[in-house]
Amino acid sequence: MSEEDMPGIVIPGDDININLGESKTTAGPGIYKNPRNQEIIPTTAGYLNVRQNKANTQNLIYIDSNSKRYIPQVNDLVIGIITGVLGESYKVQLQDHSTNLLLSMTAFPNATKKNRPNLRVGQAVYARVSQADPNIDAEVECFDATTGKDGGFGLLDESGYIFDVNLNFARDLLFNQNSPFLEKLATRCRFEIAIGMNGKIWLKCGDGVKAREADSSSTQENANGNTDKSALIKNLKTTLAAAKYLTRCQSISADQVDEELRAAFKSI
Amino acid sequence: MSLVVKSSLLNKVDGSAEVEIGRTKLVASVSGPIEPRSRQELPNSASLEIIVRPAVGVSTTREKLIEDKLRSLLQNVIIRHKYPRQLIQIVIQFLVTEDTNNYSITESQKQKLTSIELNAAINACYFALVDANIALYYSFSSVCICANSSIEEDNLKVNPDMKDLAVSRSHHVISYGITHSSSYNVLLIESQGDFSEDEFLKLLDASGDLCKSLHDEQRSHIESKIKKEFIWKQ
Numbered sequence: 001m002s003e004e005d006m007p008g009i010v011i012p013g014d015d016i017n018i019n020l021g022e023s024k025t026t027a028g029p030g031i032y033k034n035p036r037n038q039e040i041i042p043t044t045a046g047y048l049n050v051r052q053n054k055a056n057t058q059n060l061i062y063i064d065s066n067s068k069r070y071i072p073q074v075n076d077l078v079i080g081i082i083t084g085v086l087g088e089s090y091k092v093q094l095q096d097h098s099t100n101l102l103l104s105m106t107a108f109p110n111a112t113k114k115n116r117p118n119l120r121v122g123q124a125v126y127a128r129v130s131q132a133d134p135n136i137d138a139e140v141e142c143f144d145a146t147t148g149k150d151g152g153f154g155l156l157d158e159s160g161y162i163f164d165v166n167l168n169f170a171r172d173l174l175f176n177q178n179s180p181f182l183e184k185l186a187t188r189c190r191f192e193i194a195i196g197m198n199g200k201i202w203l204k205c206g207d208g209v210k211a212r213e214a215d216s217s218s219t220q221e222n223a224n225g226n227t228d229k230s231a232l233i234k235n236l237k238t239t240l241a242a243a244k245y246l247t248r249c250q251s252i253s254a255d256q257v258d259e260e261l262r263a264a265f266k267s268i
Numbered sequence: 269m270s271l272v273v274k275s276s277l278l279n280k281v282d283g284s285a286e287v288e289i290g291r292t293k294l295v296a297s298v299s300g301p302i303e304p305r306s307r308q309e310l311p312n313s314a315s316l317e318i319i320v321r322p323a324v325g326v327s328t329t330r331e332k333l334i335e336d337k338l339r340s341l342l343q344n345v346i347i348r349h350k351y352p353r354q355l356i357q358i359v360i361q362f363l364v365t366e367d368t369n370n371y372s373i374t375e376s377q378k379q380k381l382t383s384i385e386l387n388a389a390i391n392a393c394y395f396a397l398v399d400a401n402i403a404l405y406y407s408f409s410s411v412c413i414c415a416n417s418s419i420e421e422d423n424l425k426v427n428p429d430m431k432d433l434a435v436s437r438s439h440h441v442i443s444y445g446i447t448h449s450s451s452y453n454v455l456l457i458e459s460q461g462d463f464s465e466d467e468f469l470k471l472l473d474a475s476g477d478l479c480k481s482l483h484d485e486q487r488s489h490i491e492s493k494i495k496k497e498f499i500w501k502q
Contacts, residue, residue, distance in 0.1 A: 009491050011398065013406030015448040032347060032403060041447075043347055043403035045490045047498065066497040067401035069282045071301070099303055134352050168497060181500075253502050 010063065011045040018050055018061065028062025029073075066168040070095050070198040072132040072140075077174065079162065079196030080140060082123050090119060092127070092140055094198040100137075103127060107141035109150040117142075117155075124156040124202060126194045156194055159208025161239045167199045169250045181249050184257055188265050189238045201246065205238040207231070234268070241265050270427070271391070271482065273489050275399045283400025286363075287392040290427045292384055293364040296392035298400035300356030314351035316343055316358065320389065323362040330379055334360075334386050341390060341443060341456045347403040356402060360389045366430035373434050381433045383441045386458060387412035390443055391482070398490055408455055409482040410443035411475050415463065424471070426478060438463040440471060444479040449487075452476055 010016060016031075027033060030044040042048065046065025052058070072078070072094070080092035083100060091100040103125065108117045119125070127140035144151025156162075165173075172179055174195045185191065194202040209232070245264035252260055271289055278284035283298040301314060308315045318339050320331040338360070346356065365385060373381075390410040397404060414428040414436035425432055433439050438461025444452040454472070463471075495502075 009494055011407055011487055011490050012404035013445070013447045013449070030403075032350070034405075041405065043350075043405070044401050045398045046494060064498075065401055065494070067282065069301070069400070134350075134354070166497070169500065172501070249500055251499060253499050257500075 007047040007049045007064070009046065010042045010048045012041075012043055014042055016040065016042055016048060016061070018059075023052075023057050023059055025059040025061065028060060030063025030065060031061050064168065064171075066166055068167070070098070070167060072101065072129045072138040072198075074129055074132045076129045076132075076197045077195070078127055078129060078140065078198045079156065079194060079200040079202055080125055080127055080198075082119050082121050082125065084121060092125065094196070094200075101129075102137050102139045103142065104139065107139075107143065108154065109143040109148060119155065123158070124162055124200075126153050126156055126196070126202070128153060152194075156202045157204075157208070160192070160194075160202045160204035161209060161243055162200055162202050163243050163247065164199050165201055165247060166250050167197070170195055170197055170199050170201065173201075173246075180254065180257060181246065184261055185242055185245060188261060189242060191238075191242060201243075203239060203243055203246070205242055206235040209236045209239055237268050238265075241268055271485055273395055275395050275489075275493055281400075283396045283398070283402070285392050285395030285399060287388060287395065288364075289388045289391065290384070291364065291366055291429060292362070292388045294360055294362045294385075294388055294392050296389065296396040297359045297361075298356065298393075298396045298402060300400065300402060301351040301354030302357065304353070304355035308355055309353050312352050313348035314346065314354045314356050316346070316348075316356050318342070318358045318360070320360045320385075321362065323365045330382060334382055334389060337382075337386055337456065337458060338389055338393065341408070342393060342397075344455060345404050345406070345408055345445065346397070347405055350403045358393060358396070360392065362388075373430060377434060378430075380460065381430060383412050383414075383433060383439055383458060383460070384428070384430065386410075387427075387441045390441075390456070394486065395489070399493075406445045406447045407483055407486060408443055408445045409479045409486060410441060410456070411478045411482065412439070412441050413471060413475055413478075414439035415461075415467065415471065424474060437461050438467075440475070442472065442475040442479070444476060446480065446483045449483065450480075452479060 032043045033040050042063055044063055044065045046063040049062050051060040078094055080094050082090050083093045084091040088105050090103040092103045093100055105116045125142055127142050130141045131139040142153040189205050192204045241264045245261055248260050273287050275285040277286055278297055281297040281299045286295045304315055316339055318335045320334045322331055387410050414425050414432050415438050416423045441458040443456040445455045446452045
């Protein structure tokens with residue numbers, strides 16, 4: 001699909017004024033087709049994106065806008081926190097105080113009725129929204145539906161750090177291949193990242209943060225000797241610096257990114 | 269029009285806006301779509317819960333009246349079928365309202381004079397709803413006008429204060445939905461006082477233009493808000 005030039009801002013009630021012609025058009029977020037008069041209208045305020053494939057047979061229109069509340073959509077990639085167990089399913093929360101989603105215990109690679117995953121309340125999973133009908137409870141699953149393998153889904157281990165970003169920023173990090181933020185971060189440290197479209201990011205720099213507090217007694221269990229401990233502290237510092245850098249990137253323009261990266265990693 | 273807007277100022281709700289029109293200042297917040305209480309739940313569309321809180325004291329029938337008028341407007345603007353069995357909660361908190369003690373307005377008169385507050389609430393709701401990303405059929409704006417001796421251009425007063433309302437021959441809140449940034453349709457008319465049909469039609473025309481210019485202000489405000497949210501893209 002080729003992208004048209006710089007998208008413009010629309011607000012509800014605007015005429016989106018595109019010549020759809022004979023080609024098939026897919027309406028994305030923020031676009032609504034009024035069932036009464038078949039009119040296609042923008043329902044939210046944001047950047048209007050119109051994409052067309054090369055053969056001019058298919059269109060895609062959507063509005064990119066920021067919101068605080070995440071509404072699950074099928075095939076969204078999300079980070080959820082296990083909040084409880086309900087029969088054969090886990091209850092998963094995507095945002096604070098939001099409605100729970102269901103994660104079936106059999107929705108894991110190689111899981112059967114006998115062979116269940118063992119997740120505890122408070123643990124985080126990377127999952128795909130498999131059902132998001134507004135009339136029934138939404139569901140997520142932790143395996144790649146096409147291959148049946150884990151495909152990067154599943155439990156996010158506790159050595160990572162989870163923090164919140166704006167929903168529009170999370171989407172951009174996940175889907176925009178030209179996004180400079182992660183590439184620039186990669187020049188400073190080695191990291192593993194999982195980005196949820198619900199505005200949560202799981203980040204692990206180096207070997208991650210093995211214990212919750214670097215100087216508590218639990219450190220001794222994981223770290224053997226001083227060299228490990230100092231490496232642990234370095235990983236912790238790097239993780240926090242990277243998280244700070246990504247959080248700050250949301251409120252600065254692209255030309256300030258280098259400066260922000262330097263500031264975040266100043267003490268490391 | 270003197271419209272001062274600050275949106276996204278509350279961080280625990282989905283959308284919020286602080287609006288100052290004349291001497292009235294208020295905060296509107298929108299939470300939604302959220303889980304409703306079972307008695308509020310509608311099987312095929314979103315239910316609206318609108319709460320108006322006065323600047324001083326507890327809410328009375330006066331605030332209930334404003335809530336009711338707001339609901340009649342908002343339920344036609346929000347695409348409620350997109351959120352079946354959900355609740356959209358809108359809270360209007362007045363911060364500064366006209367101090368009636370300065371004028372010789374009786375308490376019973378004040379009960380009836382809700383136009384200024386209603387007008388401000390409608391305009392604030394628009395910004396809060398857009399901030400919350402709630403699906404809307406179109407944009408809307410509202411004006412409060414009072415007419416003194418007879419309705420002619422120079423006798424109209426836009427954004428009157430409480431005193432103007434009390435002495436005016438008639439006063440009106442007129443709200444328009446704006447599509448394609450030019451055509452508009454009436455969403456709400458609240459009139460009090462004596463006026464003839466001719467006068468009223470003239471008034472509708474005048475308020476249409478006012479709503480449109482307000483719409484341009486809304487657009488420039490929302491554009492700058494969106495640019496700020498996407499600043500990292502520039």
